[in-house]
Amino acid sequence: MTIHDISVCISDTLPVFPGDPPPRLTPRQDDAGWRTTLLSLGSHTGTHLDAPAHLLEQGATLDAIPLERLIGPCRVADLAQFTGPIGAAELRRLKLKGNRRLLLRTRNSEFWGRRDFVPDYAGLTAEAAALLVDWGVNLVGIDYLSIEAAQGEGEVHRRLLEAGVVILEGLNLKGITAGDYELLCLPLKIAAADGAPCRAVLRSLDPPRGYPQHHTGWPP
Template identity: 35%
Template sequence: MKIIDLTHNISETMPVYPGTEGPKLEVANTYEKHGFKETLLTMFSHTGTHMDAPAHLFAHRPTLDTFPAEQFVGKALVIDCSDLQEGERITMKYIEGIKEKANQAEFILFYTGWDSRWGTNAYFGGYPYITEEVAEYLINSRKKGVGLDVIGIDPISDENLTIHRKLFAETDIVIIENLTGLGEIGNELFTFCALPIKYDNSDGAPIRAIAILQE
């Protein structure tokens, strides 16, 4: 068995969505004064590698804490879209070529290679994002979740969050953003785990995402 970590570290210097305050990691207790170390974490619920719940946009839709744990684990497939250039979109052609595997997967993860820009201004540029046709496929095939190695499933310019709204309006799919390391997995089905912090009325939460590969 091989485990691949798909999660960015949370730090005070990490990229955050424009307009969002970055996280704070304050040492609250020290070895010298208290005999142990403890850190006070202050951050928004959609910080770093994180998961969006349908309740992120719709008040009447489910929050992450109401989902059973099995929602966050399942069979996944990475789809390689790393040939896309800035401003280009992830279309159905990337799914059509591997439709049989894609249909078997519970999670579809799109590898764009954009995680290599993490920590630079280029990370906020014209990253690839999925079309509404791809969103329709995810809805109709009843996926548990969709993930990308970019900062959003919609372009930053789309203040209406069109793709988010389309996915969340009627389905209980989750959206995972800011993944990393998807290029290490290959093109076979594998077990994906993306476990969010469990807190009341969770509209979204940081996750520890991993891939489990059978060797």
């Protein structure tokens, strides 16, 4: 079994979406020598989940999302070759229908080494979001701070969140091979939250020792 950490590390230098509060980590030490850190950060800092309440006035808050949505089989799709917005045609080309949890690896994962926000990251179009809803996807993740283009007006989020699709943003999928994994993604348990940072990992099961990973012969 191999575990892949696909979360970004929260620090003072982590970029944030324009308008969001930047993270601040302030170390403290009392007279007895005990160390603590004062944390100041937004609910959509780094690797985080969007709850419907992020955009919808009567949307469910994060604590209402069942944990079963956040743990289970998922597909990592490789879209790094596309430089523009990710549309329905690009998703259809990869034959992703049938996956309930879908993580999109794009060229965005290369941006995490930069301290500044990169406005021309790859995001979904509204048509692509509608296609995911039609396919029955109930969790979709992407490797930058928003699943929607920086110039978007919320339509991508709205289509997904109104359909009950959980949005996982701020992933780092650099070095992750496209394929099937188990996703474990648990947010901070914050009451009535519109979103929260989380630790997201992928788990892949190694092939049995002594057997080839792929074979077509019979018997093996």
